Amino acid sequence: MKKYKYVIIGNSAAAIGGVQGIRKGDLENEILILTAEPWQTYSRPLISYWLQGKVKREKMYYREPSFFTENNCQVRYAIPVEKINPKEKTINLADGEIIGYKNLLVATGSVPFVPPMIGLPENLNNTTNIFTFTTLEDAIGIREILTPKSKVVILGAGLIGLKAAEAMVSQSQSVIVVDLANRVLPSVLQEKSSDIVKKHLEAQSVSFILETSITEILKKDVLLSDGEKIPYDILILAVGTKPQCDLVREAGGEIGRGIVTDDRQQTSLKKVYAAGDCTQSLDMTSDTQKNLAILPNAFLQGEVAGMNMAGEETYYDQAFPLNSVGFMGLYIFSAGTYEGVVYESESPEEYKKLFIKDNVLKGFIIIGDCMRGGIYTDLIREQTDLSTIDLEMLISSPQIMIFNQNTRKEKLAQSH
Amino acid sequence: MKRVYVNEEWCLGCHLCEIQCAFANSGETDMVKAFNNSEKKPISRITVEDGADDIHFAVSCRHCDTPWCVKGCITGALTVNDNGVVQIDETRCVGCRTCILMCPYGCLTVGHNKTLLKCELCVENAGGEPSCVQRCPNNAIVFEDRDGVL
Numbered sequence: 344m345k346k347y348k349y350v351i352i353g354n355s356a357a358a359i360g361g362v363q364g365i366r367k368g369d370l371e372n373e374i375l376i377l378t379a380e381p382w383q384t385y386s387r388p389l390i391s392y393w394l395q396g397k398v399k400r401e402k403m404y405y406r407e408p409s410f411f412t413e414n415n416c417q418v419r420y421a422i423p424v425e426k427i428n429p430k431e432k433t434i435n436l437a438d439g440e441i442i443g444y445k446n447l448l449v450a451t452g453s454v455p456f457v458p459p460m461i462g463l464p465e466n467l468n469n470t471t472n473i474f475t476f477t478t479l480e481d482a483i484g485i486r487e488i489l490t491p492k493s494k495v496v497i498l499g500a501g502l503i504g505l506k507a508a509e510a511m512v513s514q515s516q517s518v519i520v521v522d523l524a525n526r527v528l529p530s531v532l533q534e535k536s537s538d539i540v541k542k543h544l545e546a547q548s549v550s551f552i553l554e555t556s557i558t559e560i561l562k563k564d565v566l567l568s569d570g571e572k573i574p575y576d577i578l579i580l581a582v583g584t585k586p587q588c589d590l591v592r593e594a595g596g597e598i599g600r601g602i603v604t605d606d607r608q609q610t611s612l613k614k615v616y617a618a619g620d621c622t623q624s625l626d627m628t629s630d631t632q633k634n635l636a637i638l639p640n641a642f643l644q645g646e647v648a649g650m651n652m653a654g655e656e657t658y659y660d661q662a663f664p665l666n667s668v669g670f671m672g673l674y675i676f677s678a679g680t681y682e683g684v685v686y687e688s689e690s691p692e693e694y695k696k697l698f699i700k701d702n703v704l705k706g707f708i709i710i711g712d713c714m715r716g717g718i719y720t721d722l723i724r725e726q727t728d729l730s731t732i733d734l735e736m737l738i739s740s741p742q743i744m745i746f747n748q749n750t751r752k753e754k755l756a757q758s759h
Numbered sequence: 760m761k762r763v764y765v766n767e768e769w770c771l772g773c774h775l776c777e778i779q780c781a782f783a784n785s786g787e788t789d790m791v792k793a794f795n796n797s798e799k800k801p802i803s804r805i806t807v808e809d810g811a812d813d814i815h816f817a818v819s820c821r822h823c824d825t826p827w828c829v830k831g832c833i834t835g836a837l838t839v840n841d842n843g844v845v846q847i848d849e850t851r852c853v854g855c856r857t858c859i860l861m862c863p864y865g866c867l868t869v870g871h872n873k874t875l876l877k878c879e880l881c882v883e884n885a886g887g888e889p890s891c892v893q894r895c896p897n898n899a900i901v902f903e904d905r906d907g908v909l
Contacts, residue, residue, distance in 0.1 A: 386835065389834060389853065397853065401833075429857050488794070638831070667856045667857040668855070669856065676859075676862070678860070714865070716860055717858075717861050717864070718864070743808055744808045750799065750815065754821075755818065756764050756765060757905060759822040
């Protein structure tokens with residue numbers, strides 16, 4: 344049996360963060376990476392850009408092709424892991440091999456959540472025109488059959504569904520987005536901001552049928568909950584994702600809204616760490632446990648896991664929801680929790696809503712060019728006491744001038 | 760490492776650093792030519808903030824030891840080079856603006872082709888000292904190693 348000091352299951356952002364974290368504490372020992380996918384690490388969010396024709400396949404890699412060699416990683420592609428044996432500190436691979444680990448990072452990500460519907464094929468791989476939209480394989484399948492005559496129906500008006508809509512609207516005859524919610528991006532935006540995004544997308548020929556679900560998938564149509572039948576050539580199921588926790592669950596690890604970890608990213612199983620979409624995170628802005636399936640969070644958690652695996656004690660305690668997304672020239676930032684005193688402003692160029700509670704910025708929504716918006720993010724991340732800053736200026740636009748002179752000096756005249 | 764630091768007491772608010780930065784990154788050797796292109800005016804990577812009581816200071820990438828922009832970048836276009844300089848590969852940037860959402864200082868800006876621009880300490884162009892530092896008329900912007908200095 345081969346034994347490795349570091350084994351990583353998964354090969355996306357959290358896994359890469361893991362490699363970079365391990366290399367902060369250990370430049371010697373080999374890292375074994377096991378991935379169920381057949382290709383080198385690519386940026387998952389880029390699949391919509393690729394489908395749209397905005398990014399070439401060879402530019403989709405998340406790290407330079409030399410990354411794994413430079414970091415002394417052995418990557419085994421298309422090898423699913425079947426079982427973790429935490430007592431023995433071994434894992435079973437699908438091909439029967441057993442591998443020993445000293446430190447294991449589970450970075451298995453999330454899989455699409457597909458609600459039950461009459462007529463839903465048991466295995467989407469056996470269909471030619473019904474897809475989920477989270478992997479390169481999905482995007483390749485769609486591109487193979489997408490034509491200017493395609494009628495596209497998308498179930499789900501969340502980030503994934505709308506990015507799919509953006510990618511396909513100019514390459515198809517029609518794109519109709521169906522969602523049970525009464526607004527688009529329901530988990531990210533509120534009514535007013537959601538309405539702005541919806542109107543913008545409608546102006547670009549995306550149609551919406553809201554407060555409606557698909558009850559039955561027929562061969563060429565979908566039947567809606569209001570009784571209407573709409574035709575499709577391509578059906579995208581983008582209702583949401585769910586964390587892939589099976590390996591840890593079956594090994595006896597604690598699962599909540601994802602794999603439960605401590606603030607060093609260690610699971611309830613000793614020497615088994617977890618990071619990324621498969622985990623549960625403590626949202627510091629609401630003090631609640633959430634599944635934060637966002638790329639920056641995955642990388643940051645992976646990095647902290649890796650550092651701890653290599654003996655560099657580090658903590659990750661600054662997680663909160665954070666999204667930057669653009670749809671056909673309209674940019675949207677959302678962050679934190681929408682709770683507290685509201686400061687809302689609207690002009691033709693920008694819509695903005697800030698949420699302040701107990702003198703701390705808790706969350707914000709910006710639609711517009713979003714320039715310098717990260718200054719707001721940092722106020723949330725650092726839980727900056729707003730009594731020390733110029734609130735009026737803060738509300739009007741993010742800038743370093745909001746801070747007092749000492750803080751400005753710390754920021755601009757000291758190294759970070 | 761050597762970074763760009765700002766002394767707000769010395770900043771006159773002349774905004775010359777913005778002009779010099781935009782010019783240095785324009786690829787032109789003649790300033791008049793660089794700014795004559797009305798459609799694609801060169802864009803600065805440094806921003807001067809002007810406040811009440813004649814307070815001014817320039818803000819550009821801090822090249823942080825914890826570069827939130829790099830960690831959050833969804834494509835891998837943002838990287839830290841061997842000298843600690845945070846750089847962006849324009850050919851791999853899709854303009855998603857996640858880096859803007861991550862940066863605590865507001866130091867990234869958007870270029871004409873919608874990809875992101877940032878200060879790279881003039882490593883690719885002027886060489887030696889960053890252009891904003893070289894041309895600041897009052898030494899309000901300096902290029903120094905202050906690591907470990909409180």
